[in-house]
Amino acid sequence: MTENSQDYVCELLLDDIFEAVIVGGGTCGLATAARLCEDTPGSIFTDDEHQRFHWLRTRGSKVGFVSKRDASVSSYKLSSTLRPSEILVLDATSDNFMGQWHNQFSSCQIPVLRSPMFFHPDPANIDGMITFAYERKRERDLMEIKNVVGREYSKHQHKRQIKKNAMKMSTPLRGEALNHDRPGIIDINMRDYRDFYRPSSKLFEDFCVEITDRYGLASSVRKDEVTSIRYGDIHCMDTDKFYKGFIIQTASGRIYGGKTCIVTSGHRGSINYPIKGLLEANATLEQACHTTHIFNRAAPYPPLCIQRKLESKQVSSLVIVGGGLTSAQLAHVACSLGVNVTLIMRGPVKIKHFDFHLDWVTKYKNVKKSSFYILDTDEERAQLIKEARGGGLINPEYHKILKNHIASGKLQLRCFSLIEHGSFEDGKWTLEVKSIESGKNESTTTLSCDYVCCATGILADLEGLGFMKPILDEHPIDIVQGLPCLTDHLQWNDTIPLFMVGKNASLRIGPTSANLDGARLGAERVGWKIQNDRADQNHDIIKDSRLEIARGSLNRYSLLQEVMC
Template identity: 40%
Template sequence: MEEIGSHVHDVIIIGAGPCGLALAARLCEDTPASLFTESEHQRYHWMKSSASSKRNSKPLRTSRRSHTAPDRLLHGPKVACPLDIAVLDANQSEWMGGWNNNFKRLGISHLRSPMFFHTDPRDRDGLLEFAYLEGQEEDIREITGVVGKDLSKHQRKQKASKSRKSQEIAYLDERDRKDFFRPSQSLFARQCKIIAERYNISDMVQNSKVTSIAYSDYRAKSGIFTLQTSTGVKRARTVAFAAGSAAPPSIPLEYSFVHQNFEHVSLALAPTSPDSALPVGLRRRIAQGRPSSVAVVGGGLTSAQVTNAAIGIGVSKVHHIIRGSMKVKHFDFDLPWVGKYKNFLLASFWSADTDEERLEMMKAARGGGSITPEYKKILSNLVKISKAEIHENTKITDAKWDDDTAKWTLETKPSTGGLEVDHIVFATGAPPVFHNIEALKPLSEMAPIKVVGGLPCITEDLMWNDDIPFFFTGHLAALKLGPAGPNLEGARQGAERIAGKLAEIFSEDRPDSGYGSQSGDQKSEVDMGRLGLGRDNQFDILASTSDSSQ
């Protein structure tokens, strides 16, 4: 067990999912895509290669693409992270463990997100490049119907003139077509593994659950966070919360009547559930060849995936119950937020006067649970062969368990004649409720924070407040990141903002270190650490390098 007076980390990241990986990788990256163009990448990598060749007699092999060694194009050399970082995850001891398990449990082959939603800080097109470099073009699927290729310019004008909401029509430019493909889960997982290897952070994750976080010396520069965890006490100068909404799957309060027989109910993607989406008893019944039926409650993509997975393992009939109407969208948010006018929408979001206004914009953009056209087609096919039945605009008003028949009888509004099922699966999501996060209650008591819609009202730098260097990224930072904040897009956006603020914090305390600059015999002609953090002028560095070469 680690003692209180022991080592103090520079940064502790809570959560080893996409947001945690994106942040850790960004803190180790010298030339992030947010600050460097492709041509600048090539120039700086050439400068590093040139400096390396002076120390080594063997020349570096270059590619036809640029003056860059092939291993530097994507995989790159292993990089020593400039900060002392620890990563804590409550359920796994490896990057993306929970993410990968959830995809495997539901048999999901492809992500919902487009190709430019990923965790690589070096290149916006990093995932697309990885697919082609690995020769895995077959692992990406086109997102059809988003570019508007089937409509002529005249047809688009006609459609816009007939619509009362013409401002909501968003067609993507043909040049963006390459972005609107979906990667397979296996391709995405391999890229995440390569990213961790590139930055030498593969072994950084500790399986450790954080139970309490306290901050000492409030409003003082030397404040230290003390984290009580399942593996002992950890200390850090800064902390980043990257654990999603931190809300485990739960049953909505309106369905509290099922708690009396909770053993016959399960939650989709609950950490404590078995590998399958269904309990052991029901799977045993299926294996015996006996008829079985399941009710799946929810209107989002996960509910559709649970329905498909249940039938895939042998359930005779699935009743898919949706409180509203089934919404079909390519993404969790409306298409304009990734279309050619997304910057206009984001500017409107970021310039909103209040967090309440931003919350309303988020609700309008996301609109609750939705499924993709692909799963809409899958469900329609299951309905055609009588394997599934979709009950839209239907709410369960009561449910009674009969021990003799071992079945639930569901009363619904409108009535469906008393549905009888063997099991109920709730796939109703996990909305964020900031005040319910136990580990953060000591901080909340010390420095209360406003909460809107279950989300904390944090600073533009994603900090708790201007005095406490506790950061949020991903779902809990959505009021600052935008409607795509809870998705993979929020991982990279959040990492960029946090990295910028950490650069400011550590450069103030270590003015000579450059936060990531090298020292001694390892210092090269190019201080890539300061360049990557935006602390040095790029052109001054180029000029000094040119002078030294003369």
């Protein structure tokens, strides 16, 4: 009997079988694991309802005297909620959550996140990070995002506001300015002003540790790279029971079983490397690399050849290809060490606070998201995602830093340029850089450097994920521009309980799917679906109904109707 046969049964011990296996221990993995352990998520329940549930758990589903304590009813927990011991998180980088995140932030030396305070993996409270900062008295770890709230007001409105303040008059705006929803103006909720702060990297890291400790998830993470995922029959040798689930093989040779599987691998796909101009050079990692090599610790940063020159106080030079925030961060690190850096980008410098426009995440985000959800085809959604994200964006903070390095002579910026050809000889690169700015004559210049680093991003490519090949072969689905066409619950299809969170869920979540906002939204959809299915499978009508009646989400007539039927 071969592994590929339809009647293949994988025999495993009980310790290797889990209710849910999460592939990837990044922010999406943490958000998903925490959501599976949370029975009152903040996206569904208000703060008042959270307080009510806490009171119910303390006293049980029956109201008794304050002095009357009954330990037997104080540990109520919904049957659909998973325990940490029922969850396995497999991560190729670390045996802790966010190992890849740590590598990236340490390599780029990022002191403050780009995302605002309401982008985080806490499923219980959208204001959880703000609360955490103030509880720990760490307000100094918050950096204001300037020129965001109110920046969508027109120039005319700003002038009128200045005049009103100067004259101390409250004259209302006239004419078109009275139309609060006129086309071209994106409304910003001014009450969200406090939310437009960014957390420091240390604050965000500590907050994620607090989430991990709160749900007891630290022991759920294991360092092991997943090499294959297959859906089939599992035989538990300890209990002699058979399950339908996922057979997950890893690089270490271990095999795990999971009744449910969630793929949250973020920085996986088809990397844009080597770029066209470096193909013939066939460079090694000692000569050139992509940022994924740096973040996976396959290549050091700064490169060894640069480090040796810095130690011997020789002049060193580095070329960075890419126009996004990562390229700016790497350029800043190198310039700070005294390296001469040339930053090559094929377009202009594009400055924006986030990867997408602000109206995707603020008060009126439903206007934008509804325009995404009502699209008829996934091809249209993929095109909207491409237009919304744009790519190659630098936030104002790093743009100012780059300008300072240019002024000091450490950084040379080459916009509307690309590497036409590159050759490596005697420890040096010789690059032919072509200028491609429209309206101007094309010109080619020669550039010499010690190392080339490509921050050219990663293309979505589900078929390029090796561990997904068995699933794609046995349970094929439609793929649009490298993204899977999942169900609205982010499920592979209605047959197998395979879910995807993060970039691979973009066709259902939207342009923010690859960011922290998408991690929380995706985890909510997946968590709700899994917990709802579990509740349907083993619903204890007496125990659950008592709590639902106590919290006001079920009336007794509905319960009577169920009993009569």
